Amino acid sequence: MTRPDSAELVPASVPAYVLTRKRMRTVRMRVDSRTLEVRVSAPLTMPLWRIDAFVASRRDWIAERRAELESVPMPLVRGREAQECRAMLEEWLDALMPVWCAEFDIVPPHVSLRIMRTQWGSCRAATRRITLNLELARRGFDMAEYVLVHELAHLFELNHGPRFYALMDHHLPDWRERKARLGPL
Numbered sequence: 001m002t003r004p005d006s007a008e009l010v011p012a013s014v015p016a017y018v019l020t021r022k023r024m025r026t027v028r029m030r031v032d033s034r035t036l037e038v039r040v041s042a043p044l045t046m047p048l049w050r051i052d053a054f055v056a057s058r059r060d061w062i063a064e065r066r067a068e069l070e071s072v073p074m075p076l077v078r079g080r081e082a083q084e085c086r087a088m089l090e091e092w093l094d095a096l097m098p099v100w101c102a103e104f105d106i107v108p109p110h111v112s113l114r115i116m117r118t119q120w121g122s123c124r125a126a127t128r129r130i131t132l133n134l135e136l137a138r139r140g141f142d143m144a145e146y147v148l149v150h151e152l153a154h155l156f157e158l159n160h161g162p163r164f165y166a167l168m169d170h171h172l173p174d175w176r177e178r179k180a181r182l183g184p185l
């Protein structure tokens, strides 16, 4: 009898993985984002050699996924790096604000920069105050520009409704691609 949820050891020729047997039809694999371990779920009756072959055939994908996960930097904390991020963003904003305030035909709103844990930016239209996450400095100029334009658009449209997205499409046609690259915080 097969024991469900039992971890089994595998030969060294195959990338190491932790196996869980489940009542399922197909084999599934993921790389744990914290430990970088390969975790495989396989149907109760699938022979081990087939699971090994599957994992071995996806060796490149595993390496890529690990590299991707490792490249995600640790969250920004107060200190020197945060100060460098602030200086970088201030420099970018010096270039971006005149261009985008002219584009939207607005008086520059107040922009503050700080470490934010749940969002890339925020906008209080009533007080015309925009806040940008310092973390954006680590993601690049295009990402900072995308979030700035998003927040500037909120000066006109409070919610993420069709009119908001029409504004974004009009002013920054590639915003969807930038948003996808930035990803969630």
Ligand SMILES: [Zn+2]
Pocket: 150, 154, 160
């Ligand atoms: Zn928004």
